[in-house]
Amino acid sequence: MLSTLPTAHAPRIARVAAPPTFAARSGAQQLRATLLASPRTIAPKWLYDARGCVLYEAITELPEYHLPRVERAILGRHQPEMLRLLPHGAELIDIGSGDGLKARRWLDAGIVCRYIGVDIAEDWLSEALRRGQARYPQVQFDGVVTDLNWGLQLPLAREGNRPRIFWYPGSSIGNFEPVAATALLAQMRALMQPGDALVLAVDGPVEPARMVRAYDDAAGVTAAFNLNVLNVVNRELGADFDPAGFRHRAVFNADASRIEMHLVATRAQSVDLGAGRTLSLTAGEHIVTEHSYKHSAERALRLLRDAGFNGVQRFDIEGEAYGVYVAGIDHAKP
Ligand SMILES: C[S@@+](CC[C@H](N)C(=O)[O-])C[C@H]1O[C@@H](n2cnc3c(N)ncnc32)[C@H](O)[C@@H]1O
Structure with missing residues (x-):
C-alpha cells in the first residue's frame, strides 16, 4: 500500500511559540528563578544540548540502564x-x-x-x-x-x-x-x-539498588550527562558554574516513587548567574536536575x-x- 504513495517532500519543521503565560519570562529568566528557588532546580529539558543528546544515546547502551x-x-x-x-x-x-x-x-x-x-x-x-x-x-x-x-x-x-x-x-x-x-x-x-x-x-519500581545503578553507572556516563547541564546553564545565563565543584548523585525517593538526579556541591561556592544574581551554595547542598517517576x-x-x-x-x-x-x-x- 505504501508503494502507491507519491515520494515524500523534504522534511518540514514547525516551531511552536511560547504561550503568553510562559512568554512573560524568557527561558533564561525562568532558569535563573528555579536555581534561586527552594528546592534549587534545573528543568530536565536543559540536559539535552548537543553533548547531552550524545551522552543520552550512550546511556541507552549502558548495561545498568x-x-x-x-x-x-x-x-x-x-x-x-x-x-x-x-x-x-x-x-x-x-x-x-x-x-x-x-x-x-x-x-x-x-x-x-x-x-x-x-x-x-x-x-x-x-x-x-x-x-x-x-x-x-x-x-x-x-x-x-x-x-x-x-x-x-x-x-x-x-x-x-x-x-x-x-x-x-x-x-x-x-x-x-x-x-x-x-x-x-x-x-x-x-x-x-x-x-x-x-x-x-x-x-x-523495581529493587531500589537496581534503579539507582541505572541512573549512576560505573562508567560515569550518567554523571557526565548530569554535570554537562552546568555548561548549558553557563551558556544560557552567562553563568560561571565550575562542574568540577559538583558531583552527580542518584537517589530513590520511595515516598514519591521516583529516582532523583542531583548535582551536589562538593565545596561552598558562589556562582554568578548573570543579570546581577548570585547563587550561594554550602558544601553538600544540591540542585535537582531530573525526577524519573516509577x-x-x-x-x-x-x-x-x-x-x-x-x-x-x-x-x-x-x-x-x-x-x-x-x-x-x-x-x-x-
Ligand atoms: C529520555 S529522551 C527519549 C528519547 C527517545 N524518545 C527514546 O526513548 O530514546 C527525552 C527526549 O525528550 C526531549 N525533551 C526533554 N524535555 C522536553 C520538553 N520539555 N519538551 C520537548 N521535548 C523534550 C529531549 O530532547 C529528548 O529527545
Missing part, C-alpha cells in the same frame, strides 16, 4: 498483538522523539505514512528527520520543535484525515510530575479522534484513566515492572 532493553523485549514479544490494535496507514507522532530510532519498529511494520517528531532539541530532531527521510523515502517526515511544558500543540494538520498514533516511549512521561503527566496525556487525548491510538511506555501498573493505569483514556491494554514481560500501554478513545471528548 535496563529500561531500553526491557522496552525492546516487551515490544518484541507483543508487537503482533499491538499491530492488531493500532491503525494502519497512520501518522506517527513521536513525542520527545530524540534520535527517532525507536519509531523504526512501526515504520518497518509498514503501518506509517507520515512521521512527525516532536522535540525541544531542534538540531537533533532535524538530523533524525533527515536520516529517517533518506531511509524511508515513501514516508513523509516532519517535525515540531516545542517545549512540552507549554502544553502539547501540533501545528501540522492531519493529511487526508489519516489516523494518528501517539508514540511516547522511553518512560519519558516519568520526567513529569504526576499532575503534569496527567495533563500532558489529556492534551494528547484531546488531539485524538476515534480510531487513533496512544502507545505509552512507563517504567515501574509508576506501578496501578498508578500508570490511573494516570491514563485520569487523562480520560479507557479501554487501555498493558503489555509487559515476566519479572519486570515496565509496561507498554496501548490506549484508544471512543469519543472525541472525555
Whole structure:
C-alpha cells in the first residue's frame, strides 16, 4: 500500500511559540528563578544540548540502564498483538522523539505514512528527520520543535484525515510530575479522534539498588550527562558554574516513587548567574536536575484513566515492572 504513495517532500519543521503565560519570562529568566528557588532546580529539558543528546544515546547502551532493553523485549514479544490494535496507514507522532530510532519498529511494520517528531532539541530532531527521510523515502517526515511544558500543540494538520498514533516511549512521561503527566496525556487525548491510538511506555519500581545503578553507572556516563547541564546553564545565563565543584548523585525517593538526579556541591561556592544574581551554595547542598517517576501498573493505569483514556491494554514481560500501554478513545471528548 505504501508503494502507491507519491515520494515524500523534504522534511518540514514547525516551531511552536511560547504561550503568553510562559512568554512573560524568557527561558533564561525562568532558569535563573528555579536555581534561586527552594528546592534549587534545573528543568530536565536543559540536559539535552548537543553533548547531552550524545551522552543520552550512550546511556541507552549502558548495561545498568535496563529500561531500553526491557522496552525492546516487551515490544518484541507483543508487537503482533499491538499491530492488531493500532491503525494502519497512520501518522506517527513521536513525542520527545530524540534520535527517532525507536519509531523504526512501526515504520518497518509498514503501518506509517507520515512521521512527525516532536522535540525541544531542534538540531537533533532535524538530523533524525533527515536520516529517517533518506531511509524511508515513501514516508513523509516532519517535525515540531516545542517545549512540552507549554502544553502539547501540533501545528501540522492531519493529511487526508489519516489516523494518528501517539508514540511516547522511553518512560519519558516519568520526567513529569504526576499532575503534569496527567495533563500532558489529556492534551494528547484531546488531539485524538476515534480510531487513533496512544502507545505509552512507563517504567515501574523495581529493587531500589537496581534503579539507582541505572541512573549512576560505573562508567560515569550518567554523571557526565548530569554535570554537562552546568555548561548549558553557563551558556544560557552567562553563568560561571565550575562542574568540577559538583558531583552527580542518584537517589530513590520511595515516598514519591521516583529516582532523583542531583548535582551536589562538593565545596561552598558562589556562582554568578548573570543579570546581577548570585547563587550561594554550602558544601553538600544540591540542585535537582531530573525526577524519573516509577509508576506501578496501578498508578500508570490511573494516570491514563485520569487523562480520560479507557479501554487501555498493558503489555509487559515476566519479572519486570515496565509496561507498554496501548490506549484508544471512543469519543472525541472525555
Ligand atoms: C529520555 S529522551 C527519549 C528519547 C527517545 N524518545 C527514546 O526513548 O530514546 C527525552 C527526549 O525528550 C526531549 N525533551 C526533554 N524535555 C522536553 C520538553 N520539555 N519538551 C520537548 N521535548 C523534550 C529531549 O530532547 C529528548 O529527545
